[in-house]
Amino acid sequence: MWSALKRLYHQLGSPKWFYELTSRWSPWFLWIGSALMLVGVVWGLAFAPADYLQGNSFRIIYIHVPAALLSQSAYVMMAVAGLVGLVWKMKMSFVVGKTIAPIGAGLAVMALLTGAIWGKPTWGTWWVWDARLTSMLILLFLYMGVIAIYNAIENEEMANKAAAVLALVGSINIPIIKYSVEWWNTLHQPATITLTKKPTMAPEMFIPLVLTIIGFYCWFAVWVFARTRNEILWRERRTKWVQRILSTGANH
Amino acid sequence: MFFDSFTELFNMGGHGVFVWLSYGLSALIIAQNFISPMLTRKKVIKDIERQMRREQK
Numbered sequence: 001m002w003s004a005l006k007r008l009y010h011q012l013g014s015p016k017w018f019y020e021l022t023s024r025w026s027p028w029f030l031w032i033g034s035a036l037m038l039v040g041v042v043w044g045l046a047f048a049p050a051d052y053l054q055g056n057s058f059r060i061i062y063i064h065v066p067a068a069l070l071s072q073s074a075y076v077m078m079a080v081a082g083l084v085g086l087v088w089k090m091k092m093s094f095v096v097g098k099t100i101a102p103i104g105a106g107l108a109v110m111a112l113l114t115g116a117i118w119g120k121p122t123w124g125t126w127w128v129w130d131a132r133l134t135s136m137l138i139l140l141f142l143y144m145g146v147i148a149i150y151n152a153i154e155n156e157e158m159a160n161k162a163a164a165v166l167a168l169v170g171s172i173n174i175p176i177i178k179y180s181v182e183w184w185n186t187l188h189q190p191a192t193i194t195l196t197k198k199p200t201m202a203p204e205m206f207i208p209l210v211l212t213i214i215g216f217y218c219w220f221a222v223w224v225f226a227r228t229r230n231e232i233l234w235r236e237r238r239t240k241w242v243q244r245i246l247s248t249g250a251n252h
Numbered sequence: 253m254f255f256d257s258f259t260e261l262f263n264m265g266g267h268g269v270f271v272w273l274s275y276g277l278s279a280l281i282i283a284q285n286f287i288s289p290m291l292t293r294k295k296v297i298k299d300i301e302r303q304m305r306r307e308q309k
Contacts (some may be wrong), residue, residue: 032273041275045261046253047253048254050254050265055264055266056265056267056268057267057270057271059271060270060271060274060275063274063275064274103285106281106284107281109281110278110281113274113278114278117273117274117277118270118274120270121266121270157257160262207286221290222286225288225292226290227292230289230292230293230296233296234300237300239305242300243304246297246301251259
């Protein structure tokens, strides 16, 4: 048991192992994710019935909810990666955390933009300073803070530590986002999907949402893998295995 | 299809502009997430090769 854990630690910490594993996994995540997104989006846009209250504007849900959900999951992953890096001194973990930040920031922007566009026909306004929207904006600022730390601090070890600490402190915002619709009065509707209760949506509206959420997680994996692989190539440029990859044609 | 025609799919009873705008902006962010690491990869490989050539001299 102990030796298996130790092996896992060394494998997870090994850039070469990560690089080889993700070469095999990336195409699967890409194609499964793309298929799910295609079916989910076409279904949601053209085939799902209109909402009896909101009409057709509700179709924004099929990208808004995946983006909002993933921007929060990505933040948790970034904070956990930072924690693992701090506690077990695992370099690879910091690398993954660093690559998540710009992806997460893009997802937060996407959630805020689609939310604002959805708000206009539904609430009559693009923006309100209520708990849910404000805490999502803070999430974007936290991502930008992590990116700024990496841009500003030259010393890699210091940058890793500072970014990890910021990510960990900022994770207090995640439960605030989640419960903001319950703790405060807000225009934002409560969660559409919960793991514990039966969906309140009709299945022909609900299934495409599940498809786009899973598809988006698959794409997210592809993005994190691709950015982390770039970091690995550069860090390991002097090793034999990277030299071999480069000499045998670089397109894999 | 839920809509009677493609024009209706486009209009969505007046909500089309909101729906298509949010999907369009999302598509841009998604495309950026796919394209940016591809460009970085090319640059990283070029940088490594340049460095190797310089050191061989």
